[in-house]
Amino acid sequence: MRKKKSKQQLKSVICITTLIVVFLSLGYYFYKKNSIANTFDKNTKYSVRGIDISHHNPILNWIEVKNEGVSFAYIKATEGITHDDRNYPYNYKLAKENGVRIGSYHFYNFGVSGREQAKHFIKVATCEPGDLLPAIDVEHSPANPYSKDTLFVRSVIKELKILENELYEYYGHHPIIYTNLDCYKLYINKQFPDNPIWISSLNKEPGDDIENWVIWQFSHKGELTSLDGDVDLNYFRYTIDRISEICLP
Template sequence: MSKKGQRVIRGTAFVLVLLFSTIIYRFFSSSSEEIIHSFDHPLFSKKYLVRGVDVSHHNSYINWSQLRKENITFVYLKSTEGTSHNDREYKKNYRLAREAGLRVGSYHFYTFGRDGQKQASHFIRHSTSESGDMIPAIDVEHSPFNRPCNDKESYSKMIRELRILENALFKHYGKRPVIYTNKECYRMYIKDNFRDNPLWICDLDNEPGSDYKNWVIWQFSHKGKIAGVEEIIDLNYYRHSFDDFKKMLLP
């Protein structure tokens, strides 16, 4: 066989191996992620009966009435970010979710190091939190605007302004705000600084363990699929019972 023919055979074999590997990878990836795509996982569906979603303007069309029929109890809506950004779908989502009978909470995306009082005032001014709504939440995570605070100066400023924001919301609403965070940011910023706040933990791999003493909500998927929502949506479990869930509501 000529060298050219050998090269063709080797090239064809390489393509086939690559294609086969891709198929196998996608198969096992989809299989391993299946448990985080719905509320039907056998280990958790009977353990956590209070279910919720969280939404921002990035989400596609939502039929809120249908969502309630799917036994969704609560929704957290993004309201504000930093000192000037408002989520453009917040007001509409709030009205429709409440009309559908869901318990509604509002959250603020914290911008690291920015003036905490101004961020609190921005959230309070633009958010709706009525009696029976859920305690407001602060989203603390890394993003293109929130880089890891690895040096002492940026870390101290980040924690200082977050404390100001947290305390301002506590004084205004009468309850400690929920803090949403993930494993990395919890260890870096929350664990040793905000021990009294209820936690909303994002962990796409594992159920929150004993390390998160105050966790009350577990966000277990960014790729949830549920009737009433055109595309994917974040899925959450509340840790305790329906009766205990009342503690999450504003008086």
């Protein structure tokens, strides 16, 4: 009986030890995967690096950001019809002075007039020749509820088209549309064939099913040595000599 009990205890110990090793190995694997995804991989086929920021980030030291190989940045300017990003004018000015290509974006609020949102962005944002095309951020949030209700989805698309058209008429170029995979399927796919797409696809390279994508946001928890806290990381799809294709003339 004692021998039988000892064998059972040994089997239990081996089983538990094996499980611990497996869990530790899996944990290390996902840690390494995420840590690589949260930095700019120098071996990637994408060489043009970018970030996007809002008031959730501090005012950056743009000299150091530039020295880390960041070529472009999108900065939040406005949201809805009343919100101005408090850090926008400072980050825009400093980034421009230090040679980082800059674009301004508007966070689209569902259920709010697209025409009024366009007026708000045009009034606040600085969009000069050579800047990246203005961008519209389309995603779910506490202010933008998720719903598959047909009438709701149609209303989101309708006002978004009005906003897009107002910016097109004012700047003479179709704005870039930022979105994630879920919102792309709900609101963007087949609805905005003329707009360059800035797609958020965390840890997964966009496929050909995302038409017209030009910027890939691959991390929400990026790491830069010049910045405390997380930052969104992006790649431009093409080489630096083609970035003028998504810039204002």
